[in-house]
Amino acid sequence: MRAIESEEISNAVKNLIINSSVNLPEDTYKSLKLALAEEISEQGKTVLNKILLNAEIAKTELKPLCQDTGLAVFFVEIGKGVSIRGKNFTDAINQGTRLGYAEGFLRKSTCDPLSRKNIGDNTPAVIHYDFTDGDKIKIMYAAKGGGSENMSGLKMMRPSDGKDGIIDFAVETMRSAGPNPCPPNIVGIGIGGNFERSAVLAKKSLFRKLGEINGDPELAEMEKIIFEKINNIGTGPMGFGGICTVIGVHITKEPCHIASLPVAVNIECHSHRHSEVII
Amino acid sequence: MGAIKIAAPLSDETILSLKTGDEVLISGTIYTARDQAHFRLVKLIEENKPLPFDLKGQIIYYVGPTPEKPGEVIGSAGPTTSYRMDKYAPLLIERGLKGMIGKGKRSAEVKEAIKKYKAVYFGAIGGAGALISKTVKYSKIIAYEDLLSEAVRKLTVEDFPAIVVNDVYGGDLYEEGRQKYENKYNNIAV
Numbered sequence: 148m149r150a151i152e153s154e155e156i157s158n159a160v161k162n163l164i165i166n167s168s169v170n171l172p173e174d175t176y177k178s179l180k181l182a183l184a185e186e187i188s189e190q191g192k193t194v195l196n197k198i199l200l201n202a203e204i205a206k207t208e209l210k211p212l213c214q215d216t217g218l219a220v221f222f223v224e225i226g227k228g229v230s231i232r233g234k235n236f237t238d239a240i241n242q243g244t245r246l247g248y249a250e251g252f253l254r255k256s257t258c259d260p261l262s263r264k265n266i267g268d269n270t271p272a273v274i275h276y277d278f279t280d281g282d283k284i285k286i287m288y289a290a291k292g293g294g295s296e297n298m299s300g301l302k303m304m305r306p307s308d309g310k311d312g313i314i315d316f317a318v319e320t321m322r323s324a325g326p327n328p329c330p331p332n333i334v335g336i337g338i339g340g341n342f343e344r345s346a347v348l349a350k351k352s353l354f355r356k357l358g359e360i361n362g363d364p365e366l367a368e369m370e371k372i373i374f375e376k377i378n379n380i381g382t383g384p385m386g387f388g389g390i391c392t393v394i395g396v397h398i399t400k401e402p403c404h405i406a407s408l409p410v411a412v413n414i415e416c417h418s419h420r421h422s423e424v425i426i
Numbered sequence: 427m428g429a430i431k432i433a434a435p436l437s438d439e440t441i442l443s444l445k446t447g448d449e450v451l452i453s454g455t456i457y458t459a460r461d462q463a464h465f466r467l468v469k470l471i472e473e474n475k476p477l478p479f480d481l482k483g484q485i486i487y488y489v490g491p492t493p494e495k496p497g498e499v500i501g502s503a504g505p506t507t508s509y510r511m512d513k514y515a516p517l518l519i520e521r522g523l524k525g526m527i528g529k530g531k532r533s534a535e536v537k538e539a540i541k542k543y544k545a546v547y548f549g550a551i552g553g554a555g556a557l558i559s560k561t562v563k564y565s566k567i568i569a570y571e572d573l574l575s576e577a578v579r580k581l582t583v584e585d586f587p588a589i590v591v592n593d594v595y596g597g598d599l600y601e602e603g604r605q606k607y608e609n610k611y612n613n614i615a616v
Binding site: 187188190191193194197198200201204205208210211212213214215216252253254255256263265267292293294297325326327328329375378379380381382383385386387388389390416417418 | 447449461462489490491492493494495501502503504506507509529530531549551552553554555556557559560573574575576587589599600602603604605606607608609610611
């Protein structure tokens with residue numbers, strides 16, 4: 148067994164959070180540049196130029212890209228040859244979250260759902276676990292903003308709705324979202340599993356590198372259709388009108404119950420902050 | 427067409443001159459408030475108690491900035507989604523509020539209040555918090571410090587960039603913009 152101190156995990160998480168808040172990932176930056184080259188609306192071009200300029204300012208001045216520095220979302224893969232010393236894994240991640248949001252001067256956005264009282268340190272983080280071979284820990288992090296998350300949707304569809312039904316649901320979710328989720332967006336779609344699993348798959352899909360083609364040709368084709376249909380809605384950058392409403396559509400599927408067709412559509416904003424570390 | 431420079435608080439003359447789609451640069455004093463601050467402001471009005479600032483002619487910016495680092499005026503400070511304030515906005519407009527800055531669609535009730543009481547809704551660029559923060563020259567928390575990022579701040583802004591979404595004439599940039607570009611995407615990507 149390889150022993151890892153919980154403090155090492157917390158520190159890695161802290162650094163992921165602070166760095167992500169000011170550095171727009173390269174794939175996102177490139178996709179936005181591509182969108183700028185394609186956009187035909189003047190208003191849309193102005194918005195995209197300002198978004199790209201914002202990324203430059205954030206990087207050079209170490210100022211958060213967006214004031215919504217998100218709920219901290221983690222997908223972790225823990226190798227079977229790893230043992231953790233000190234705090235348990237969940238506490239280690241939450242400690243790293245606490246430190247990252249405090250030391251990075253990031254906004255603390257978690258609150259009690261009923262009293263709405265701010266928790267004050269942006270915990271608890273949302274953590275999804277997976278267990279793998281090997282003796283390493285992979286931590287994938289995303290700062291997930293509330294504006295885009297709020298426009299997401301989940302539907303328990305009928306098996307007879309099929310691919311066309313799924314495509315329509317994804318497109319209609321983006322149509323009704325309109326300008327609210329800070330387009331151009333990335334759309335993560337989870338098909339299958341069950342009620343909660345489809346949402347996890349949708350969220351996980353957002354981590355795929357932008358511009359990377361889906362390894363499943365059938366899903367790749369669906370992604371292409373949804374991409375075009377959404378960009379034909381006309382919403383455009385920040386909803387002021389244009390042809391660049393999405394810069395990525397990512398689908399993941401998993402087997403489901405013979406009676407069900409769960410579909411989750413998770414919307415992500417253009418400030419697509421995510422990064423990963425392997426310990 | 428270049429951006430129109432306007433002063434805050436807003437005069438009736440300025441409001442009447444603004445049209446949906448106009449790009450503006452706002453300079454002057456504005457106030458910040460989002461979800462919880464709106465809840466409290468409306469409660470004060472309902473209880474006939476004084477507000478922490480006079481609404482007359484003012485602009486409210488829907489924002490909850492990141493904490494400022496030592497030496498900074500304000501942290502990252504882009505707009506939050508406006509519809510969450512729709513429940514409260516008509517009453518504030520009725521009581522003299524003249525402008526709102528945020529992002530995203532407004533309800534029919536808010537748009538009606540904008541027309542009836544002659545106000546304006548501006549859209550700012552969401553996710554451009556670092557860029558927008560540069561236009562904030564002064565910031566002071568004037569109420570509800572316990573709400574942390576949701577506290578009410580008085581800001582002095584210089585050339586704050588925004589665009590007129592809903593004007594007094596019933597215009598709506600989100601509807602007009604979308605219709606103009608519907609079905610215009612021709613598979614130039616991928």
